[in-house]
Amino acid sequence: MSENVLELQNITMKFGGVTALNEVNLVVKKGEILALIGPNGAGKTTIFNVITGVYKPTSGDVVFQGASIVGKKRFQITKLGIARTFQNIRLFGESSALENVVTGADVHSKTGVVGSIFGTRQSRREEKAALEKALELLEFMGIKKRAGQLGKNLPYGDQRRLEIARALATDPKLLLLDEPAAGFNPAEKVALGETIKKIRDAGYTVLLIEHDMSLIMGISDRVAVLDFGTKIADGTTTEVQNDPRVIEAYLGAPADAS
Amino acid sequence: MADMKSRLNLRDRGAEYWERSPKWRRVALSIFFIALCYAIPFLNNPLINTPGSDFRSVLFYPVGMYVMMAIGLNIVVGKSGLLDLGYVAFFAIGAYTMAILGTKTSLNFWEILPIGVALAMLSGVLLGTPTLRLRGDYLAIVTLGFGEIVRIVAVNTDAIGGARGIAGIPTPPNFFKAKFTILDPKPYYWLLLTFTLLIIWMVRRMAARRPGRAWDAIRQDDDVAQLMGINTRRYKVWAFVLGAAVAGVGGVVYASQILSIVPDQFNLNVSILILACVVFGGIGNLWGVILGAVLLAFTPERIRFLSQPRILVFGMALVLMMNLRPDGILPKKKREHFDPDWHTVEESGEGEIK
Ligand SMILES: Nc1ncnc2c1ncn2[C@@H]1O[C@H](COP(=O)(O)OP(=O)(O)O)[C@@H](O)[C@H]1O
Ligand SMILES: [Mg+2]
Secondary structure, three states, rough: OOEEEEEEEEEEEOOOEEEEEEEEEEEEEOEEEEEEEEOOOHHOOOOOOOHOOOOOOOOOEEEEEOOEEOOOOOOHHHHHOOOOOOOOOOOOOOEEEHHHHHHHHHHHHOOOOHHHHHOHHHHHHHHHHHHHHHHHHHOOOOHHHHHEEEHOOOOOOHHHHHHHHHHHHHOOOEEEEEEEOOOOHHHHHHHHHHHHHHHHHOOOOHHHHHOOHHHHHOOOOOOEEOOEEEEEEEEHHHHHHHHHHHHHHHHHHHHHHH | HHHHHHHHHHHHHHHHHHHHHOHHHHHHHHHHHHHHHHHHOOOOOOOOOOOOOOOHHHHHHHHHHHHHHHHHHHHHHHHHHOOOOHHHHHHHHHHHHHHHHHOOOOOOOHHHHHHHHHHHHHHHHHHHHHOOOOHHHHHHHHHHHHHHHHHHHHOOHHOOOOHHOOOOOOOOOOOOOOEEEEEHHHHHHHHHHHHHHHHHHHHHHHHHHHHHHHHHHHHHHHHHHHHHHOOOOHHHHHHHHHHHHHHHHHHHHHHHHOOOOOOHHHHHHHHHHHHHHHHHHHHOHHHHHHHHHHHHHHHHHHHHHHOOHHHHHHHHHHHHHHHHOOOOOOOOOOOOOOOOOOOOOOOOOOHHOO
């Protein structure tokens, strides 16, 4: 039980007449990279939105570290230890790269507005800690030289890396990456894959949405496949690769035809 | 052209000079600047004179008052991006607290001040908590309504003078040698200046720290701010309440100077004018906002000798300025929330705004 960082239990998410997720069950185990794959519109991003409290599921439960988080506010869920990136990059474009990451690191600060005004010892200590952590993470993501640049002025790839740094700054128990390698060239994908592995090896648990099969096969511990809002497979990379339903979903043909 | 533009870029040149200055020079410049502000009432320079109205009165109102209020409103509009069109209400609450308690009790200015500020903040909480979940235009309309409601309630409440307002508001007790009388606006100006400097000091600290980052995040993308762990409701209410506190201080000081107030002084025009100071000066940038308020408050007084056409001239100058510098005179600088000492990261040219 404690092995499972996250459990989606019979999650159904309807938008009006559209059923984006249908009775989805999914388990993310501590310390693994779980890849979530599926065609466009399958409901992958919706799963992230349900986990992070952007949407309240129509039915079902989201259990994080043994407790339900359905109905909790978004900022509370982040504080509990879930952080994410966005398929369509959503940085604070008018803030510097460093500020973006420090904003994530602020989650751990206890200083409020009054403490900040008067510069209490706690405030100064937390400001310093947040800054140091942010600089470390920029370095880790290989974008330290961008620290002073505005988010919107970063090159595309660095914007994606910055989003990961910002999410890591909250020190998540579960990191959700929504197509972090989208638009990358093969060399950049390999490098990002190595970075994600390093993140896992540092003790983080990662749920990764990705389309690139070689990247997924290279780094994932397990794979879950979503199709039209239904989970059709879940297992090791080899298991999933040979699953007839997956082959059908991806090739649009009966399994025996391949 | 490009060269002229860069030469005209006061903000970057000023900021650069400041960042390159050693600590002693910063301290010296600050002391000089502050001393200059305190000395302005003694200056008799024809450039800054206000023929047609008393220069020292102008320094207190409108100049000093606008500056303080613009700094307060900038926390709300500039920092956290909440369009508040009823800011005058908090000013009115401060002024009425001073007027009512000053005439009906034996409390003096210094005792009433914290009460006025507390009441302004309390009304900020009461207005902010339910309304701050509204976004953009809706919030603007609700706050506009609030501003008008406060004024209309004052007009219709006979216990606080109704439309005739309150007269005979006491002046602050003498402060060492400074005597607060209707005849001499200087001590009031100094009092206002002192409060303003204190507020600037506080605002700068907030802006450079966690609250500043939270407001930046909220202003840019409320959803993502929440997903980054920011309790956005709470920070918005804080912005509202801090803005209200500043206006509360302004209201108390104002009422203690002009001796009598009427509700119609606290009309929508005041909210709009203060907002104009913020936008004109450079929304979000403290120094821009201060400069904007000084110019907007001072210019109509300076050109009073033009009599009738002066508002027209002023209006045309405003329109022209906003066309030339649509982001304000001193727009927000890119890294304003980070102290240059705080980190040393070389800037590459790519980071330019625009
Ligand atoms: N807020 C929403 N309102 C209506 N429909 C939505 C909303 N969010 C997602 N959907 C629908 O849910 C389905 C899954 O979308 P999404 O989760 O973004 O897919 P994926 O990330 O797998 O490409 C799509 O049909 C999409 O149109
Ligand atoms: Mg998606």
